[in-house]
Amino acid sequence: MPSPDPAPNDVPQTKSRGGRYLFLLILGxxxxxxATVMGMRALQARQDPFPDALMHVQGWHMDQLKASLDSNHCSPTAALxxxxxxxxxxxxxxxAFPGLxxxxxxxxxxxxxRAAADKAIAxxxxxxxxxxxxxxSMGETCRGCHRDFRD
Incomplete structure (x- = not known):
């Protein structure tokens, strides 16, 4: 008796789930x-930018004075x-620093x-x-405060 036709594979093909896991990993x-960026932005929004901004502005002006000195452009019109x-x-x-x-x-x-600035302007x-x-003189007043109060 001839053997019957073999039945099509009744066993389902197992597909690799690696693609799904990779997609979920990338999605996560x-x-x-x-979420991290949103959380960091929320924390940043709670901080007062004024103290840092004030220090940056003062630092910029001090840097401009140093640059003038380094380039031997020492006129009162450059410094004033x-x-x-x-x-x-x-x-x-x-x-800017209400806690202090x-x-x-x-x-x-x-x-x-303020006294050092007044003297320099006068x-x-x-x-x-x-x-x-x-x-x-101006730098020493800045360093004194930063030494005692900078975090």
Whole structure:
């Protein structure tokens, strides 16, 4: 008796599930990145940008003064606008750091910054040596405060 035709494969083909797992892994990674970015933005929105902005502005003006000194462009017209800006922004130090407003050392450092700026504006540097001394005096007031209060 001839053997009957073999029946088509009744056993279902097992497809590889690796593609699904890879897709879910990539999807989970993308969702995780998006959630992390959203969380970091939410935390950043809670922070007050004013203290950092004030320090960046003052740092920029100090850098401009240093650049003028390094290039031997030591005229009062080069220094005065930056010194006036430093003096003006130093008025906001206590407002920028309200947690330190009651600290006597901080108030003293802020006052020293204003005094150094006032002195530099009252007698603008006429030579590079005087310009360097003025810059050193201003820098020491900044370093003193940063040494005591910078995180």
């Amino acid at each position: 990674f993308v969702i995780g990145v998006i 606008p930056h010194l006036q800006a430093l003096r003006m922004t130093s008025e906001n130090l206590e407002d 407003r009651d600290d006597e050392r901080f108030r003293s450092a802020a006052s020293a910054m 007698t603008p540097p006429l030579s590079c040596a005087a310009f360097g001394a003025t810059l050193k």
